[in-house]
Amino acid sequence: MAHILLRHRDIPDIHQLDVYLANGGYEGLKKALTEYQPDQVIDLVKKANIKGRGGAGFPAGVKWGFIPKAPGPKYVVVNGDESEEGTFKDRELMEYNPHQIIEGALIAAYAIQAQAVYIYFRGEFMVASAPFEQAVRDAYGANLAGRNILGTGFNCEFYVHYGAGAYICGEESALLESLEGKLGQPRLRPPFPAQKGLYQAPTVVNNVETLCNVPPVVVYGADWYLGLSKDTPDSPGPKICCLSGHVNRPGNYEIIMGETTYGQLINAPEYGGGIPGGKALKAILPSGGSGPVVTAAALDAPVTFSGLTPFNSIMGSASIIVLDETVDMVWAAMKITHFFAHESCGKCTPCREGTYWLKQIFHRIWEGHGTEADVKLLEAVANQMTGKCLCALGEFATSPVLSTIKHFPEDYRKRVRKT
Amino acid sequence: MFADKYAEQIQTILARYPDKRSAALPVMYLAQKEFGYMSEEAIAEVAAVLDLEATYIRSLAGFYSLFYEEPVGKYVLEICDDLPCALRGAEQFVEMACRKLNVPMGGTTADGLFTVKTVMCLAACDKAPMLQVNLKYEENLDEAKFEELIARLRQEAMGEA
Numbered sequence: 165m166a167h168i169l170l171r172h173r174d175i176p177d178i179h180q181l182d183v184y185l186a187n188g189g190y191e192g193l194k195k196a197l198t199e200y201q202p203d204q205v206i207d208l209v210k211k212a213n214i215k216g217r218g219g220a221g222f223p224a225g226v227k228w229g230f231i232p233k234a235p236g237p238k239y240v241v242v243n244g245d246e247s248e249e250g251t252f253k254d255r256e257l258m259e260y261n262p263h264q265i266i267e268g269a270l271i272a273a274y275a276i277q278a279q280a281v282y283i284y285f286r287g288e289f290m291v292a293s294a295p296f297e298q299a300v301r302d303a304y305g306a307n308l309a310g311r312n313i314l315g316t317g318f319n320c321e322f323y324v325h326y327g328a329g330a331y332i333c334g335e336e337s338a339l340l341e342s343l344e345g346k347l348g349q350p351r352l353r354p355p356f357p358a359q360k361g362l363y364q365a366p367t368v369v370n371n372v373e374t375l376c377n378v379p380p381v382v383v384y385g386a387d388w389y390l391g392l393s394k395d396t397p398d399s400p401g402p403k404i405c406c407l408s409g410h411v412n413r414p415g416n417y418e419i420i421m422g423e424t425t426y427g428q429l430i431n432a433p434e435y436g437g438g439i440p441g442g443k444a445l446k447a448i449l450p451s452g453g454s455g456p457v458v459t460a461a462a463l464d465a466p467v468t469f470s471g472l473t474p475f476n477s478i479m480g481s482a483s484i485i486v487l488d489e490t491v492d493m494v495w496a497a498m499k500i501t502h503f504f505a506h507e508s509c510g511k512c513t514p515c516r517e518g519t520y521w522l523k524q525i526f527h528r529i530w531e532g533h534g535t536e537a538d539v540k541l542l543e544a545v546a547n548q549m550t551g552k553c554l555c556a557l558g559e560f561a562t563s564p565v566l567s568t569i570k571h572f573p574e575d576y577r578k579r580v581r582k583t
Numbered sequence: 584m585f586a587d588k589y590a591e592q593i594q595t596i597l598a599r600y601p602d603k604r605s606a607a608l609p610v611m612y613l614a615q616k617e618f619g620y621m622s623e624e625a626i627a628e629v630a631a632v633l634d635l636e637a638t639y640i641r642s643l644a645g646f647y648s649l650f651y652e653e654p655v656g657k658y659v660l661e662i663c664d665d666l667p668c669a670l671r672g673a674e675q676f677v678e679m680a681c682r683k684l685n686v687p688m689g690g691t692t693a694d695g696l697f698t699v700k701t702v703m704c705l706a707a708c709d710k711a712p713m714l715q716v717n718l719k720y721e722e723n724l725d726e727a728k729f730e731e732l733i734a735r736l737r738q739e740a741m742g743e744a
Contacts, residue, residue, distance in 0.1 A: 287718075291720070
């Protein structure tokens with residue numbers, strides 16, 4: 165089947181405006197601006213049930229519907245701060261299919277009547293995003309962005325902004341702080357961005373991949389979109405899965421949610437092609453470093469928003485890290501903990517102190533000085549963090565710790581003394 | 584003067600935002616390009632351009648890891664050794680890179696050309712081992728490709744000198 169999101173894989177040079185236009189590009193924007201009232205676009209996206217692809221799965225149309233109708237400054241902010249371990253889908257879209265992101269963001273802007281779109285890319289994308297910046301200039305040149313778009317009277321500016329190396333800025337309120345030129349630290353909510361977002365104005369923050377789902381929904385309709393995933397009404401549409409770690413063919417694979425299992429993604433020749441050297445699977449991190457680890461028991465689960473619920477895990481942004489039988493899970497959990505300790509923004513105490521101490525304890529165990537009590541201490545610290553942090557980062561940091569202790573106690577036992 | 588030299592670019596940046604403070608990171612990138620790292624002078628120049636306190640700019644430089652608080656080499660090699668990359672040999676790759684360039688982790692070569700750092704996930708896990716050279720992606724690397732890259736960069740630097 166042709167790709168819906170990774171269209172550049174079927175259509176060479178689709179990053180060029182003329183190629184994108186020749187293949188139905190900006191038809192969604194045109195249709196939205198000329199055939200629909202803003203509210204009708206929101207209703208359409210609600211009906212299609214496009215869920216957020218950044219990890220949380222919140223319905224985009226509902227988010228848009230929270231924006232007050234009163235006139236005044238409003239913003240669409242595109243989250244392109246992709247920094248989760250094992251996630252590399254937004255970067256491919258940015259580099260090779262930039263116009264679909266721009267078109268989706270402009271449709272969102274029309275739906276909520278925003279005057280400007282800011283796309284926030286992580287600073288590390290600054291060189292790789294040259295085609296994206298060119299695409300923005302081309303869109304302006306063709307009157308697809310800026311003043312009086314396509315002669316409809318709709319005005320919307322489109323700005324590219326870069327972060328500077330901070331995972332926490334992927335959290336939407338921290339992203340807004342960073343865009344305002346402040347330290348990227350999460351805000352206390354409420355108020356939510358829909359009430360007080362960028363510069364205190366109502367703001368929608370959507371992930372890059374989420375917005376790429378919008379143009380085809382406007383062109384082909386909600387029923388078409390809902391019909392793609394036949395038996396999984398809670399998870400409609402395509403999803404890009406990022407496959408990394410111990411697989412023969414790592415990379416991005418676009419699937420229709422519900423049609424593919426984790427086992428197929430890892431082993432089928434058209435996807436991951438199995439584990440190198442014929443080794444056995446030990447564990448899967450289905451949501452990068454942020455979700456609980458699962459074992460081979462989850463291989464038959466479908467890749468959907470709820471597919472891993474029976475295994476106490478999540479699809480998240482579908483960043484699937486595959487670990488073979490040679491991996492020591494204490495090492496894997498220590499690596500992830502190191503990441504979160506480094507990326508904790510320092511604002512709230514449970515996360516700042518918790519990630520620091522988890523890291524210290526892991527190093528003690530890894531260096532051979534740990535005891536059984538230290539494993540209990542890891543659990544105690546993680547449980548003290550759960551539910552007490554200002555944002556999800558602190559919660560994420562506990563997942564790999566608690567789930568590896570639960571599923572792989574023998575790996576910990578091998579590393580520690582009794583007393 | 585920084586403000587004069589980059590006047591046009593600074594104006595373009597400021598025009599994007601209703602609030603001057605939003606220009607902090609973009610103007611800091613310009614200053615880092617000019618001064619090589621976020622030196623006291625660079626911080627003072629950015630603060631003056633944006634009417635912000637130098638302490639405030641210093642806090643941003645400390646928070647965001649792409650701003651360097653110490654001098655760095657002409658080429659900053661940022662190697663990801665997070666879990667997905669480590670599963671594909673990134674930790675051994677980092678050791679090899681340091682050995683070849685004869686620098687400790689985070690150090691700069693004596694000729695001032697290369698700084699080697701490890702960084703957090705760069706969204707290229709499927710193409711590990713990988714690194715960024717001054718933010719340009721170099722992917723699917725091994726020892727031979729790393730040596731080629733270093734030779735190419737040395738040649739480029741000599742050409743410019």
